[in-house]
Amino acid sequence: MDALESAAALGAALLVAGSAAPLARVPAATALAMQAVGIGLLGGVGAAVLFGAAPVGAGFRDGLEPAFGIDGLTGFFLVTIALVALPSLAYARDYLRDARNERWLLALGGLFLVSLGGVVVARDPSVFLASWELMTMAPAAAILVRRTDAEARHVVFVYLAITHLGGAGVWISLLTLAHYGALADPGALTGQGAAVQTLVIVAALVGFGTKAGLVPLHTWLPRAHPVAPSHLSALMSGVMVAVAIYGLVRVLFEWAAPVPLWVGPALLALGLLSALSGVLLALVQRDLKRLLAFSTIENVGIVALALGASLVFLHQGDRTWAALAFAAALLHTLNHALFKSLLFLTAGSFERAAGALDLDRLGGLLRRMPWTGGAFLLGAAAIAGVPPLNGFVSEWLALQALVHLGFGPSLGTGLAGAVAAAGLAATSGLALYCFVKAAGLALLGEPRTPEVASAVEPGATMRLAPFLLGGACVVLAAVSGLLLPTLAELAPGSPALAAHAGLEVPGTGSLPAPWLLVGIVVLTAFAWRLRGGRRADPMPAWACGQRVEPSLRWTSAGFTKPIVLVLQGVLRPVRAVEAVREGGLVDSIAYRGEVPHLFDVHLYRPLRSRALAAAGTVRRIQSGSVRAYAAYLLTLVLALLVLVRVGAIG
Amino acid sequence: MTFVAALIQVLGGLALGPLLVGMVQSSKARLQGRRGPSPLQPYRDLRRLWGKSGADPQPTTIVYRLAPCLVAACTALALLLLPIAGRAPDWSLGNDALVLVGLLALGRFALAAAGWDTGSGFSLMSSGRDLTFAVFAEALMALALLLAALPAASTDLVAMAAAAGGSSPWAEPAHWCAAAAFALVVLVETGRQPIDNPDTHLELTMIHEGPLLEYAGRDLALIQWSAAARHWLVLVLAAELFAPHWGGFWEQLGWLALTLPALCAALALTETAQAKMRILRVPGLLAGGCALALIGLASALVGGLV
Numbered sequence: 001m002d003a004l005e006s007a008a009a010l011g012a013a014l015l016v017a018g019s020a021a022p023l024a025r026v027p028a029a030t031a032l033a034m035q036a037v038g039i040g041l042l043g044g045v046g047a048a049v050l051f052g053a054a055p056v057g058a059g060f061r062d063g064l065e066p067a068f069g070i071d072g073l074t075g076f077f078l079v080t081i082a083l084v085a086l087p088s089l090a091y092a093r094d095y096l097r098d099a100r101n102e103r104w105l106l107a108l109g110g111l112f113l114v115s116l117g118g119v120v121v122a123r124d125p126s127v128f129l130a131s132w133e134l135m136t137m138a139p140a141a142a143i144l145v146r147r148t149d150a151e152a153r154h155v156v157f158v159y160l161a162i163t164h165l166g167g168a169g170v171w172i173s174l175l176t177l178a179h180y181g182a183l184a185d186p187g188a189l190t191g192q193g194a195a196v197q198t199l200v201i202v203a204a205l206v207g208f209g210t211k212a213g214l215v216p217l218h219t220w221l222p223r224a225h226p227v228a229p230s231h232l233s234a235l236m237s238g239v240m241v242a243v244a245i246y247g248l249v250r251v252l253f254e255w256a257a258p259v260p261l262w263v264g265p266a267l268l269a270l271g272l273l274s275a276l277s278g279v280l281l282a283l284v285q286r287d288l289k290r291l292l293a294f295s296t297i298e299n300v301g302i303v304a305l306a307l308g309a310s311l312v313f314l315h316q317g318d319r320t321w322a323a324l325a326f327a328a329a330l331l332h333t334l335n336h337a338l339f340k341s342l343l344f345l346t347a348g349s350f351e352r353a354a355g356a357l358d359l360d361r362l363g364g365l366l367r368r369m370p371w372t373g374g375a376f377l378l379g380a381a382a383i384a385g386v387p388p389l390n391g392f393v394s395e396w397l398a399l400q401a402l403v404h405l406g407f408g409p410s411l412g413t414g415l416a417g418a419v420a421a422a423g424l425a426a427t428s429g430l431a432l433y434c435f436v437k438a439a440g441l442a443l444l445g446e447p448r449t450p451e452v453a454s455a456v457e458p459g460a461t462m463r464l465a466p467f468l469l470g471g472a473c474v475v476l477a478a479v480s481g482l483l484l485p486t487l488a489e490l491a492p493g494s495p496a497l498a499a500h501a502g503l504e505v506p507g508t509g510s511l512p513a514p515w516l517l518v519g520i521v522v523l524t525a526f527a528w529r530l531r532g533g534r535r536a537d538p539m540p541a542w543a544c545g546q547r548v549e550p551s552l553r554w555t556s557a558g559f560t561k562p563i564v565l566v567l568q569g570v571l572r573p574v575r576a577v578e579a580v581r582e583g584g585l586v587d588s589i590a591y592r593g594e595v596p597h598l599f600d601v602h603l604y605r606p607l608r609s610r611a612l613a614a615a616g617t618v619r620r621i622q623s624g625s626v627r628a629y630a631a632y633l634l635t636l637v638l639a640l641l642v643l644v645r646v647g648a649i650g
Numbered sequence: 651m652t653f654v655a656a657l658i659q660v661l662g663g664l665a666l667g668p669l670l671v672g673m674v675q676s677s678k679a680r681l682q683g684r685r686g687p688s689p690l691q692p693y694r695d696l697r698r699l700w701g702k703s704g705a706d707p708q709p710t711t712i713v714y715r716l717a718p719c720l721v722a723a724c725t726a727l728a729l730l731l732l733p734i735a736g737r738a739p740d741w742s743l744g745n746d747a748l749v750l751v752g753l754l755a756l757g758r759f760a761l762a763a764a765g766w767d768t769g770s771g772f773s774l775m776s777s778g779r780d781l782t783f784a785v786f787a788e789a790l791m792a793l794a795l796l797l798a799a800l801p802a803a804s805t806d807l808v809a810m811a812a813a814a815g816g817s818s819p820w821a822e823p824a825h826w827c828a829a830a831a832f833a834l835v836v837l838v839e840t841g842r843q844p845i846d847n848p849d850t851h852l853e854l855t856m857i858h859e860g861p862l863l864e865y866a867g868r869d870l871a872l873i874q875w876s877a878a879a880r881h882w883l884v885l886v887l888a889a890e891l892f893a894p895h896w897g898g899f900w901e902q903l904g905w906l907a908l909t910l911p912a913l914c915a916a917l918a919l920t921e922t923a924q925a926k927m928r929i930l931r932v933p934g935l936l937a938g939g940c941a942l943a944l945i946g947l948a949s950a951l952v953g954g955l956v
Contacts, residue, residue, distance in 0.1 A: 366711050377713075377763075386756040387724075387749065396748055399792065400805065403748070406796045406947065407803050414951045415944065418796055422940055425751075425792035429785035432759055436781065440766025440774075444713060502744065509731070509746030509806035516727065519743060520756075523723035524716070531719065531868040534703040541707040541770040541864055544853075554766075554774040562782040566933045 004045050004056050008070060008121075011041025015117065019110025022103040029093060035110045036089045042117055043082020046075035051486060058123045060183040067123035072490050077120045077246045080334050083472060084238045084341045085113055087465035091345050092231040094459030095352075104145045109232060112138035116235070119243050125178045132170055135243065136163050136211075139236055143228050152227055159224035166210025166217055173203035173251060182255050189256050197256055201263055204251040205270075211244035213297045214304060215274040219597075219604050221297060222281075226289035230348025233289065234341035237296045242333045245303055252311065253326070253492055261315050265416055267308030272423045275301030277599075279430040280571065283437070284564060284595040286556050288347050288357040291438055292340065295383065298427060299336040303329045305420055306398040309405050310491065312413050323494030324505060325401035327487035331480060332394035335382070338476065339391060342379040342469035346372050349462050350442060353455035359438065360555045364447035368455040373443045375466035380439040382473045384432040388516040390477040393503065397484075399424050400508050430563075437559050448550065478514040557593055564595060571595050651899045656739035658903075662886075663729030667878035668692035670885060670914055674842075677918040692878060699871035707864050710767045717764035718865065718872040721757040725876040725883070728753040732886055735895075735902035736811045745807040747795045750883075751788065754839065757876065758784055761861045768864045772853045776860020779929055783845065783857070786936035787838040793943035794835055797828035798891045800950055811890040815902070820894070822953070827946025829892040834939040839884045841877070842917055844924040845932055857929070885913050 018034030049055060049070050057069030070078065092109060096102050115138055118131030140156045174183075177200055182189040189197055206217065213221040225237050252259055252267075278297030285291035310325035349372045350365060351357050366373035382389040402424055405417025447453035457463060476483075481504065485497040498504075502512025540547070557564075564573050578590040621632075643649050672689035679686020707714070730741045731750050738745050762781060765773035799805045801822075802813035819825040837845050841858035850856055853863065862873055886906070889895075893913075895905040927935065 364709070366713070367709070381759065384759055385752070386759045387752040392752050396746075396752065399748055403792070403796050403799065403805060404803075407800060408951045411948060411951045415948060418793060418944060418947050421792050421796060422789040422944075426785050426789040428755070429781070429788040432755055433781040433785065436759060436762040436766070436777075440763060444711065444763065444766040445769035446709060502742075507804045507806075508744075509749065509804070509808070510744035511746060511749055512742055512744050515742050516749070519727050519730075520720075520723050523726050524719045527719035527722045527872060528716075531704070531872065534867070535706045536703045536866070538706045538708045541768040543771060552771070553769060554771055559774055559778045562779045562929065563785065565930055566782060 002056075004048055004053060007041050008045040008056055011038045011045065012068075012117070012121075014038030014041065015110065015114055019107055019114055022106040022110075025103075028096065028102060028106055031106050031110070032089050032093055035113060036086055039082050039085045039089075039113055039117065042121075043079050043086075046070060046078025046082070048075070050075035050079060057121070061124045062178040062181045062183045063124060064126045065124065066127045068121045068127065069123040070121055073246070073249065074120045076330060076334075076487070076490065077242060078117065080242050080337050081113070081116050081120070081239050083334075084235060084337050084469075087468045088231045088234050088341060088345065090461045090468070091234075091348070091465035093461040095229070095231055095348060095462055097459070099146075101145045105142055105229060108138050108142040108145065109235075112142070112232065112235060116239055116243055120246055125174045125183065129171060129174060132167065132247075135240060136160070136167065139224070139228050139232055139240075142232050143224070146229055147227065155223045155227050159220045162217070162220040163210055166207055169203040169205070169207025169210070170247065171207070173200045173207055176200050176203070177251070177255050186254050186257060190258070194260065197260065200251065200256050201259060204248060204256070205266070208244045208248040208251070209270070212241050212248065212300045212304075213244075213274070213278075214270050214300060215277050215297060216599055216603055218274070218278070218297050219599055222290055222293040222597075225293040225296065225344075226287065230344055230351070233292075233348070234344040237293060237344055238337035238341035241296060241300055242337050245300070245307075245329070245333050249307070249329075252307070257492060258314065259311060261312075264308045264311030264315060265413070267304050267311060268416055268420050269308075271301045271304030271306075271308055272420050273301070274298065274304060275427040276423055276430075279427050279434060280567070281595075281597060283430055283434040283560055284557075284571070284573075286359050288350065288359055288362075288438060288442060289344070291359070291434070292343050292347060295431070295434065296336070296340060298431065299332065299340070299383075302395065302398055302424065302427065303332050303336070305424060306332065306401055309398075309401040309417065309420070312405060312417075313401075314492075316409075316413070319493055319495050320497075320506065321401060321404050323488040323491040323497070324397065324484075326491035326494070327484055328394055328397035328401055330487045330490065331483070332398060335390040335394045335473070335476060338469050338472050339379045339382040342375060342466050342473070343383065345462075345469070346376040346379065346466045349458045349466075350376075350455075352458055352462075354449070354452045356449075356451075359441040361449050362442045362447075362452055363445045363553075364443070364452065365455060366443040368447070368452070369457045371457055371463045372466060375470045377439055377443060378470040378473065379466070380435040382470075382477075384435040385428040386432065388477055388513050388520055390473045390480065393477050393480045393511065393513050395424070395428055396511055397503065397505070399428075400505060404507055433560070433563065437556060440559075441556055445553065446550070448553065474517070478517055480513055481511075572598060652737055652739050654903075655734040655737040655899070658734045659729060659732060659739070662734070663726070663732070663879055663882055667875065667880070667882040668696060670881045670910065671878045673911060673914040674881075674917045674921070677915050678921050681918055681922040692874070696871050696875060699866075699874065700868055702867040704869045705864065705866035707768045707770070714764045714767040714864075715869075717760040717767075718869040720760040721876045722872040724753045724756040724760075725879045728883055729879060731807065732883060733808045733811050733890060734886070735899050735906055736808065736815065736890070737899060738808050747799065747805045747807050747810065748792070750807070750887075751791055751795070754880070755784070755788070761873075764864075765861050770864050772856065772863050773861040775854075776856045776858070779857045780861075783838055783932055783936070786933045786940070787835060790831055790838075790936050790939045790943065791835050793940055793947070794828050794831040797824055797831070797943055797946050797950070800824065800947070807887075807890070814891050815895055817894070817896075822950060824946040824950035824953075825892075827942050827949070831939045831943040831946075832888055832892050834936060836884045836888055836913075836917075837920070838936065840881050840917070843921045844927040845935075847926045855926070885910055888913060 015038030021031040055071040058067040115131045115134035122128035210217040282294035306329035313322035382391040385391045385395045402421035408414040481500045481502045504510045575593045580587045672692045762777040765777045802809040846857040889909040893909045
């Protein structure tokens, strides 16, 4: 057993012990520290393997005896998990202090981390599937430990129902792969014919796609992510989604490879649909956490776009761009994990301080909570995809991949690439719109309620955690060029790329992110100096000479009105104005406007009512009468006898 | 020669933007039968603003104070990515077309956030519209740049400019489609009619002017300069990628000097001939541009350009 292997084993043991510790009445700080050291060790081993150390532990097996191991891809996802988990655990220290059922929440949080790590280090189907199921159950249990109201119970029911129905896809795909021995020997599936391969791929797309939140399998995600405690929301949106992408990558690029041609374009289509509808629905949300959850769908869409492009490039034999698109997908997964968990953690602090997360009832939090607010602003800029932060870097690489797909040579994939590139560009425009809105409403302007006006900064670790993540966003943008060759090498059959400080990619004008960062900071400081400090006396903003009344302040709906009007054919906004008249005079006016979640209205609601109706029909045969049941038995026996007689069975 | 290119890149970008704006304004006035201001008027405006003190609407934070500097910084940085007459010095910032688009987006982010900081209804109304247009404009820009990058198979602006030289690109329908699509990009990014009316004084119709209402003095001067520099940026880009040019560096420089006034005159002509569109119609126009670009791409792929 070498040093890395023992470090990984020690990390895993500490993580498991740290999860069990709260139930044995170990103090919370100790338990969290144990979990943090455990996941930190695992992440460290993952980083070592990612950056060139030999793989640790077993290779993939098709049998059912448990096996664990860490290779490059697993290492990358362990690093992702650790980078999000460490700040989240720090955050949990102050966030959960004196919470109801604190011990259970700590234990379930640890269990969630164990299951997330378990999926990526699993080297056989049994550990993979067990961890996968545990990963679904742990946050559900945490939601129910914290909240027992009807809404939370309903959300958990929807979450479990949809992820379990979708999760069947994971089981089908994994067990079929194991049956044909394709986990240990990735070439094994190609000899089994197109039908088996198609089954595995479709099942994987449904199974992992449900967990990742690919549209139209996403409907549970914007319900479940917001109701979880914030440190778990951060892990769910940041890391659980990443783990689902891990599964998808393993199946499409390793176990079922080489996949048929249709998979790439299908993934492009799913990604484009997810990216655009995710960000459009995020844009029209008023609840901050719900907005963040919809934006997770958007980012998963971007990752799917890059993966789809990579598959198409593989088919065209362009190994360099296949590897670069693959690297773009991984890089965006990591970036999204960082800034999304940052935003969820700060949202948790806002909720604690202001009592609510309705964007129209926040405002002015940057002055009240400069640390948390500053971190939120940084995260919003990163997720909006503006240079020189990390969100821009990975979106740029993904966009470049799609643009190069658009260069042809075939008409079909060329046009698909161009449409996807335009869609991705529009997505980043919409994301900017969405996060300017979120940051503006929450942080800037005047406080809109008395609770917000008296908000104060949360405890020290809750302030620290978002800052660590924000720092990681900046650092990751600066070192992405160094990281790129390592990530590209994880793609199957990738050529070696040289490491540069910036992203020096063939066929582009290169993106030297560190120099852009320095350039923007230096030039902004220069302009600041040049402008000097001469200013007139403070005065209110211009509103045609009127005072700005609190009730006249700009709202979320007002700011997004232009795009909702432009896209009203797609979004179908609902608007109702009701005037209550009394004695010929208008007494009061009630206004209601919202953009419905059309996938719920047109897809899931009819499905649900049909399913219930079908269940009602089937229930009729359960009359409760013994004679009826005897008749069913008799019919069955007679039918079987007839079938045997005519030779259909037996 | 690279040194001359660097000189024009920096000095031209810093100093000639306001001249382009002035040229559009004065030729527009001539076309409308007015005497109009001299082409140097934007410089006088900037000097006047530079001498005034800044405004401080209450309550604002550092976001409001930082936005003009950030807008100026990212515009200045974008100027350094732009090749002049097919040449660009190595600032180690790269010359990528899509990075340039990203830098323009950063300016939009800063101004819209500043609008939220003041809470002024006019700036928020305008930035909502601006961001709505930007959604479609970014898609259009991605497609137009994709088409322009097609002959060089690279989004490096230097390679793109080199591939656009001579007369051979004009034999391709794709190039014409890309040029038409990019013309729309120029209109959006410069905020000209029929997309936006830069001369409006009516707050309710403003798009690009709205977020400026709360600024005064040097803050306003920085933003006005950035808007002028954006004219330089997109017009030089249009000249490098979509205007005919031949020969070596000096000939191309001559072509650039001829093309820029011509493009300004074309903008003035559009402004005179076209009324401002209804705001909700603009995305349709931009989507039409996207469709045109896709048709161009289809023709290029069928014709085997690559």
